[in-house]
Amino acid sequence: MVEVASFRIERIQYLRADGTLAAPLPPWAEDGEELVRLYRAMVLTRAYDTKAVNLQRTGRLGTVASSLGQEAVAVGTAAAMRPQDVLLPSFREQGAMLYRGVRIEELLTFWGGDERGSNWSGPREDFPVCIPVGTHAPHAAGVATAFKLRREPRVAVCMLGDGATSKGDVYEAWNLAGVWRLPMVTVVNNNQWAISVPRSAQTAAATLAQKAIACGMPGVQVDGNDVIAVREVVGRMIERARAGEGPAIVEAVTYRLSDHTTADDARRYRDDAEVSAHWKEEPIARLRTFLTARGLWDKDKEEQLLAWCAREVESAVEAYLARAPAPATDMIDYVFAELPAPMRAQRAELVRRVARRAEGAER
Amino acid sequence: MVEVASFRIERIQYLRADGTLAAPLPPWAEDGEELVRLYRAMVLTRAYDTKAVNLQRTGRLGTVASSLGQEAVAVGTAAAMRPQDVLLPSFREQGAMLYRGVRIEELLTFWGGDERGSNWSGPREDFPVCIPVGTHAPHAAGVATAFKLRREPRVAVCMLGDGATSKGDVYEAWNLAGVWRLPMVTVVNNNQWAISVPRSAQTAAATLAQKAIACGMPGVQVDGNDVIAVREVVGRMIERARAGEGPAIVEAVTYRLSDHTTADDARRYRDDAEVSAHWKEEPIARLRTFLTARGLWDKDKEEQLLAWCAREVESAVEAYLARAPAPATDMIDYVFAELPAPMRAQRAELVRRVARRAEGAER
């Protein structure tokens, strides 16, 4: 009996739930402005989420997945990326998308049921929201392969949930990333629930970070409610990948304070008490306490920020609601680079269908 | 930074390549008869494989995958199982199938292109050969779930290759087995090649056993050319699973001495020198040396065994070749429990097709 391999998984935290430090700050975090930037991004994300849920409830938006309580994962990850990196988000990473320059109006357009929302002006190479769980991990591997083949110092950053770690295609992508040493970092946003399925029913693995061991790459756990830890550890892994040292998995442990989506009622399957307990750990209050203690934040600033967020969101909502609908033919015209000749008849039929329905509506 | 989990992977060997002991034998292996039984099974497997390759070369059998050099994995695994357990083999585990009571004639019938070969008289609940790599791992999880739900002390044993460990469905099955604590043991037959892709290009994981860590179950590596180690470790994991302690992965490290299949020419992608080197480690000579040293085996016995194997194989070949073809309508009649009414017309067309072709052949 010989030991042929051994492994350890670490967990990293800087900011405790009470806003005190658990470890000396990483150098970049000594810059107060940087921390404030993270704080503002988290607050804006929450303002957006709150509004989006509201718009859905009042029938002006489709189903949306709030990231309430998980803002640190999204914002910390995006802040760790460079503009030339590519983000491949799931459906709950609006915080990261906003941070990277997708506009609120564009997010609303997408979740309002209009593809034009994914044709954003911001990070043009970033991937659109991926709704089938984990199916974007292979895309991230492909993007990372492209970077590697072109010898570009860029990293593909894939964000997915605890539930997604059970998916075979995610595993296949990770395994490829490992063996090809791809510049691909996966942030597992472990919010402890996959709709009604708790983390404990998702896998017997003690941590999700250790899934990396199966693929021969490092896996690290961070406190996902500690934006400093997320930014630091994801950043370390991204820079490592950029330097050609291969992929990594970062498990960010957080908690989904909201329902799964606006179509869900989480009280069916989890206790309010559990949720309340987790409110004590949420990332925004924690950072605010810390910033305030450091003299970097105060009530005035908070009020100004909230007012600014409200304006940002409101004006985006207005723009979203005011936008004229896309022509129906867009559904055909963007499928192929050029309309294949055999599809011309269908396009003509669509045009007739539009007219027919309009007629029907008139009568 | 806190360590939240740690893991180690061990490798187990009893019999060194030179036939000497690396560790004290497990109690069951003190029984000379048991060891001889394993030896005989390995030799029979090799005789079968040799014949099958031959039959293919002479046009009397379809493509086959020899298990030359890997007999210890198959035989050791089957010997560790109880009759009531269920085997889910890949396409290279004839050694295990034979050990469990599938007849040579039945194997030939299957590989000769006739489904009747999988309707064997032996272990009726065992699964047929699975050709799409790894797709039987989910079946094994299903069989194991059935055992668990019925509280039967039975184990599903899935055998697959190093290449199969890259498949997402295999991972999904393992992850489920972990979290449901299923009585499912997977033997990874790591013969170091997946057709032309070497183990090193399959995954960056240092061992295949450590893939178990991702799924929260034990993973162990054994010398797969040491039938004692295979029988012992797989047996331990099977009994552990039987006792309700959950699944495990055993990585048996062996070497594919043959071409991938009769349709392959391995010299295109690997050195003869590598193959020759591995001939020194193959499982049969190793055990023979050990048995001879213990006074359990001699030249006479060897000759008798080879003669017996030849007779067994020959008479099976005769029976196989003599078997009358199945009626063409079998291809329709066994698809559903009862022929659906809308398929009657197709069945009639098949009957006409048979007649038409016969006519054509006559002319």
Add this chain to the structure above:
Amino acid sequence: MTAMTLVEAVRTALARAMAEDPTVLVLGEDVGKDGGVFRATEGLLERFGPERVLDTPLSEALFVGLAVGLGAQGFKPVVEFQFDGFSYPAIDQLVNHAGRLRARTRGRLSCPMVVRFPYGGGVRAPEHHSESPEAFFAHIPGVRTVIPSSPARAYGLLLAAIRDPDPVVFLEPKRIYRAVREEVVDDGRALPLDRCFVLREGRDLTLVAWGAMIPVALQASAELAKEGVSVEVIDIATLKPLDCATLLDSVAKTGRCVIVHEAPPSFGPGAEIAAVLASEGLFSLLAPVLRVTAFDVPTPLPRLEELFLPALADVLEACRRAMAHR
């Protein structure tokens, strides 16, 4: 006798099947405490316990294979895929294993199972939640594809599917999950598989549909009746194997056929029906066989979805066009 919605009928059939046969299991994502995202399995966990109603990890590629193993061991797994758009990983196992285990072992092993999922558009859902993939499933040998279009047929067909000794893919039209209530007697009476249902007899035109397009077809037939056109409405119900006899009989009488479905047209489910008519019913046809369908494009997001899906006006137009041939 209770007035039920379609999803309630599904739930009632599941409960009935589980009560009468202890080997019936329900598996899938969120089928337990949550009762399924559409509540099709609501109450089953409480009633039958966690060994009959099993929440799986998020692993669709696993589901059918898991059911193959369970089926081979004498269970009858009923697996729920959460939405149509997540059902595609099922195809590999359905083609390569579920549909052939019996044939492959010449009857030694078999794997009864039901793979059910909500399908179709019209509920303004996010991407991937509004697809009609029935043609993919209907092309798989050894597997039945069944689609109910009313609470009573959901009840009777699902019972039949669960009792059937072979794999059945059961697609539930989510758009009409709660559209109407219908009296359904929970008496354990199954409806026959492999048979189409003539919902309304007619002389002039055969209107063929299934799932959520049935209410549209019925409405069309009512409208056309006002114009003096007598429409026979056929609910396909079992898409595969297809009950050609009923279709051919109908078209032999009417001479005209319009097929309505939500899936894209090319190599879609309606093609088979038209093909059967073109070969075995050709000389009855007085008019072209018309398909009223979606387009050969990915299901658009909700803003354009309505124009992607066929609606009453389109069905009427096609029927009138067919009737123009005398």
Add this chain to the structure above:
Amino acid sequence: MTAMTLVEAVRTALARAMAEDPTVLVLGEDVGKDGGVFRATEGLLERFGPERVLDTPLSEALFVGLAVGLGAQGFKPVVEFQFDGFSYPAIDQLVNHAGRLRARTRGRLSCPMVVRFPYGGGVRAPEHHSESPEAFFAHIPGVRTVIPSSPARAYGLLLAAIRDPDPVVFLEPKRIYRAVREEVVDDGRALPLDRCFVLREGRDLTLVAWGAMIPVALQASAELAKEGVSVEVIDIATLKPLDCATLLDSVAKTGRCVIVHEAPPSFGPGAEIAAVLASEGLFSLLAPVLRVTAFDVPTPLPRLEELFLPALADVLEACRRAMAHR
């Protein structure tokens, strides 16, 4: 100008495409040193190196997704699936991502790629190595399905597929990989996609086929010529989007159509062709549109495979049956 087999033509086209466009990559299992199990990629590793010819782990569920990422980044991945029977995991990514990335982002991102694999029966291969799954792929919106039937068409169509800015599934009829040699000029000239090829003109009957059924169709047309029947043979080539115009023109002339394919009939590829005729060509039809196909059962092992697959005698019988209608 060299006499090439079909698989050599595939290889030649791959090499040409790689030489002319540095973004073209070849990926798959055993495509490197081994040159692919059918040697379609032989020599490419040596010529273009390991950064253009990449052996992947054994992970089919990954392949198309990997290509989506590569395609979005400006590469043109050509992914080889080893056999038809292992191609099903491609469907999820093709439907949910490859076929809609361009539409989903309104043109911001796209993912050109070719997914190629050997398909079809008749080579007495083991289980899962003899399937004709083209109908599954042809139903996927946003994705082309192309099937060559000769060395020259393999060369020209594969070049076209690789140059095309959108995803193409390219099925190669393995049965005729090495059946004949044909002069192929390696001049980089592509053939048009989205067009059927009229291989032989005729007046009495349109015989439609693709892939390995083309030689059978041509043989049938020769046989029938002896009986005084003039057969027009159409090679579908691009199955989706289907060139209905060519088909309709032909049937407008001949009035009869027989479709031959190796896939099972129900909801199979031939159905779409028949459906197009039943709607847009009905009044040209003098005879039922007949399909000569496999059966709705899993591909049997080699011993019974010959009777599963359509052969000359069956095609002749169907053509004669069609000709009986005057």
